[in-house]
Amino acid sequence: MSASLTLPAPAKLNRMLHIVGRRYDGYHELQTLFQIIDLNDRLTLSLREDSEIQLATPISGVANEDNLIVRAARLLQRTSGTTKGVTLSIEKKLPMGGGLGGGSSNAATVLAGLNQLWQLGLSCEALATLGLQLGADVPVFIHGHSAWAEGIGEKLTTVALDTPWFVIIHPSVSVSTPLIFQDPELTRDSRPITMARALQGGVSEWRNDCEAIVKKRYPLVAEALDWLAQYAPSRLTGTGACLFATFESEKDARTVAELAGQCWPTWVARGLNTSPLQDALGC
């Protein structure tokens, strides 16, 4: 086996997101459709002779000890009892704290990649359960498919979604996930729906229960969303700040992206139903 692995860590969008309750520990019960998209960070994991865990490419603004890449590796080393080590490096493209799940995806790629590199033989369920300790979005990236998610995002059912083109923009503000979930005005009593009902809804009916609060607290998000919605159905992903508009054709997406790019960091991405991490490693 090769002593080094280079693997993608893709982003996700929440095509719809309902908040249906709040748990005793303060976490919120969600119903959401996660879609993996073809926008990736890339991680390289190289086996070491010693048992150190080293991050060769620190991320500006995130202390190495807090970095989900390092935390995932440490968690797996501790729970598996392995004496093997790793040097990790990342080519970071995904904006941080944007609702694209980049940090969680990095953690999932490290868990799945090290499971192989360290020859641990853990099941995907075991990796997803471990990952949940690092973030509510980690299990879907281990799962590796577009999914209907319930609970806090860990009860996953694979679904096949349409695979449109998205224009994704990042209004230049940072939205705090805990702050949005603490807001007294947040809708947290949406009526639970079935997965079949959610899938029937489609772009015209899908909504994100966090959107109203995020727009109210962050006027720059409201302004960017109003602008984007002129061109195509548009909404917030997760707790933001990223927004996405849905297009059937790549050409239309690129035309709008060119305009958006004059005001905000902008990406064009295609919806996927299987993650490139899943393609690379299987589950």
Ligand SMILES: C[C@@](CO)(OP(=O)(O)O)[C@H](O)COP(=O)(O)OP(=O)(O)OC[C@H]1O[C@@H](n2ccc(N)nc2=O)[C@H](O)[C@@H]1O
């Ligand atoms: C809401 C979602 C939807 O995808 O949005 P984004 O963070 O991607 O925007 C995620 O589930 C977020 O997942 P993640 O970012 O991993 O959240 P965590 O680190 O686990 O939690 C950050 C904080 O958000 C709150 N939180 C998070 C998830 C949840 N279901 N209920 C909550 O109340 C908690 O206060 C928690 O302390």
Ligand SMILES: Nc1ncnc2c1ncn2[C@@H]1O[C@H](COP(=O)(O)OP(=O)(O)O)[C@@H](O)[C@H]1O
């Ligand atoms: N490897 C990492 N990549 C991105 N963010 C990280 C990482 N490690 C820790 N973080 C922290 O996690 C927070 C959430 O990151 P991210 O998952 O990218 O966003 P979101 O949860 O909004 O989709 C960031 O603001 C950052 O402080």
